[in-house]
Amino acid sequence: MANKQQKTPEQRRYQQRVNEKMPRSKTLSQCIRAFISGGIICSIGQLVHDIGEKWLMLDEKGVAAFTAIIMVFLGASLTGLGVYDKIGSWSGAGSIVPITGFANSIVSPAMEFKREGFVTGTAAKMFVIAGPVLVYGIGSSVIVGLIYALLRA
Amino acid sequence: MDSVMQSGKRMGNQTLVFSNPGAVISSGTIAGPMEGKGPLGEHFDTVLKEDTWGEDSWEKAERKMFEQAVRRAMEKAELNSGDVDCLLGGDLLNQIISANFAARELKMPFLGLYGACSTMAESLLIGGMLLDGGYADCVACTAVSHFSTAERQYRNPLEMGGQTTPTAQRTVTGAGCSIAAGPNYSGSRIYRNIFITAGTIGKVVDLGITDANNMGAAMAPAAADTLAAHLSDTGRGVMDYDLVVTGDLGSFGSEMFIDLCRDNGIDIQDRHMDCGNMIFAPEQKVDCGGSGCGCSASVLNAYLLDKIEKGELRRIFFMATGALLSPTSSMQSESIPGIAHGVVLERK
Numbered sequence: 001m002a003n004k005q006q007k008t009p010e011q012r013r014y015q016q017r018v019n020e021k022m023p024r025s026k027t028l029s030q031c032i033r034a035f036i037s038g039g040i041i042c043s044i045g046q047l048v049h050d051i052g053e054k055w056l057m058l059d060e061k062g063v064a065a066f067t068a069i070i071m072v073f074l075g076a077s078l079t080g081l082g083v084y085d086k087i088g089s090w091s092g093a094g095s096i097v098p099i100t101g102f103a104n105s106i107v108s109p110a111m112e113f114k115r116e117g118f119v120t121g122t123a124a125k126m127f128v129i130a131g132p133v134l135v136y137g138i139g140s141s142v143i144v145g146l147i148y149a150l151l152r153a
Numbered sequence: 154m155d156s157v158m159q160s161g162k163r164m165g166n167q168t169l170v171f172s173n174p175g176a177v178i179s180s181g182t183i184a185g186p187m188e189g190k191g192p193l194g195e196h197f198d199t200v201l202k203e204d205t206w207g208e209d210s211w212e213k214a215e216r217k218m219f220e221q222a223v224r225r226a227m228e229k230a231e232l233n234s235g236d237v238d239c240l241l242g243g244d245l246l247n248q249i250i251s252a253n254f255a256a257r258e259l260k261m262p263f264l265g266l267y268g269a270c271s272t273m274a275e276s277l278l279i280g281g282m283l284l285d286g287g288y289a290d291c292v293a294c295t296a297v298s299h300f301s302t303a304e305r306q307y308r309n310p311l312e313m314g315g316q317t318t319p320t321a322q323r324t325v326t327g328a329g330c331s332i333a334a335g336p337n338y339s340g341s342r343i344y345r346n347i348f349i350t351a352g353t354i355g356k357v358v359d360l361g362i363t364d365a366n367n368m369g370a371a372m373a374p375a376a377a378d379t380l381a382a383h384l385s386d387t388g389r390g391v392m393d394y395d396l397v398v399t400g401d402l403g404s405f406g407s408e409m410f411i412d413l414c415r416d417n418g419i420d421i422q423d424r425h426m427d428c429g430n431m432i433f434a435p436e437q438k439v440d441c442g443g444s445g446c447g448c449s450a451s452v453l454n455a456y457l458l459d460k461i462e463k464g465e466l467r468r469i470f471f472m473a474t475g476a477l478l479s480p481t482s483s484m485q486s487e488s489i490p491g492i493a494h495g496v497v498l499e500r501k
Contacts, residue, residue, distance in 0.1 A: 011361040018370045023319035088314015108312035115210045
C-alpha cells in the first residue's frame, strides 16, 4: 500500500510546499461565528426549556425530554426545508454540535437516499453519519455506567 | 520541426502525432443552473433551470445530460446516429453508469472510458487515434459530471450542514461533446478549422497528497509531468502554444502547477488557463474553483473551440487532469494518484 511506503524526497518536498502555500481556514472568524450561532441555538433551546418548565409545568425529566423533542423537530424540519445546510455553511461547528445538528445528520442522508428505496435506502443509510456518534456515545456510557456501579458497590 | 512531426506517428516516449489528423466538426454542451450564471453562461447550448432536469434522480439527470450533449452536437452538424462510428466517453460515477446508460439510448458503438476528470482529453486522444488510423470516420468524444451525484458519491449528503475547506472545489454540473471526423468525411460541419494534431498520454503521478479536499494539489504534479513530456517529446516550447489549458486544477492547484513547471524550467504563467478557474466567478463562492470531468468538457466545447474556429487562438494544448481516487481509497487513507492527458488542437 502506497501510504505504508517511505516517502521519497520529492514527495516530502512537494507536501511541504503544499502545506506552506495552502489557503488556510479562517479559524478566528469561524470560531466567532460558531460561538454566535451555537449561542443562538442554545438560547432557543433555553427558551423552549423555560416554556416547558413555567407554562407546561413539566418536571425536570419531562422538561429535558420536551426540549430535546422540540429542538430535534426544529433541526429536522429546517433540514427538510433545505435551510439547515445554509445555516451550517455559515455557522460551522455552531450548528453541528447542538442537538439540531444531530437531527440534521440523520435527516439529510435519510432524504438523500430515499431514491434507493425506504428499506435499502432511507433506513439503511439514515445513520451513516450519526452512527459513529451513537456507537461510541452509547458504548462509552455503558463503560462509565459499569465503573459507577462498581464504585458504588 | 513540424516537418519532423509529419514523418512518424510517435515522438519521444509519450507523444502521438497524427499524420492524418481528425477535425473537430461539431460540439454540444449542457450546463447546470449555477454554471449558467457563471462567466461562460451565454456560451452553453443548454442551461438547466434545475439540476434534476425533470428526472426523478440526479443520476438520471446526469445520464440525460451525456445523451443530450451528444444529440445536440449531432443536430448542430445535421448528423444521424448512423454517421457516428464510435462514441467515446465517461463520467465520475461508479462503473461510469452515466455514460453506459446514455450509450444504451444512443445505440452507437461505444467505448466507455474512465480517466476521472481527465476523460475529455482521453476521449479526444483515443478519438484522434481512431480517425488517424482510419478505424473510424466520425467519433463523438464526451464527458459529463454532476455536482449532486458527485457529492453523494464522494462526500456528504447535500442537506448536511457544514463548511467546506478553502482548498475544496465544486464539481461542475456539465456535459460536453466534441464530434470529430477523419479526412474522408465529407458531410456537414459547423467547425472547419480545428484539427487534433497530436496528443500526449499521461503517466500516473502521485506526490503523496491524501486530502480529498485538495485535489488541485494532488493533480498538479501530473499536469506538470505531462506538459514537460510533451514539450521534450515534440521539441516545442510554451511559446509555440497560444494557450496551455488545464482541466480542473482550480486556483490553488494552478499555483502549484505553475510552480512545478518553473522547477522544470518551463515558464507558463502568462499562457496558462484552467477551466476550473474560468467556469465560476469568484463571487459564486466556490472556494478554489470548479472540478469534475464536465468542467473541462463544457469549457472546451462551449468556449475554447469557438476561439480556435474564429482564429483568436491558433494552437492550444488541452490537458485535462484527473484525480484517480475512490471513496474507498480515501477512507483507507491512500494518497491520490493524478493523471493528465493532453491533446493539441490547432488551426490548419
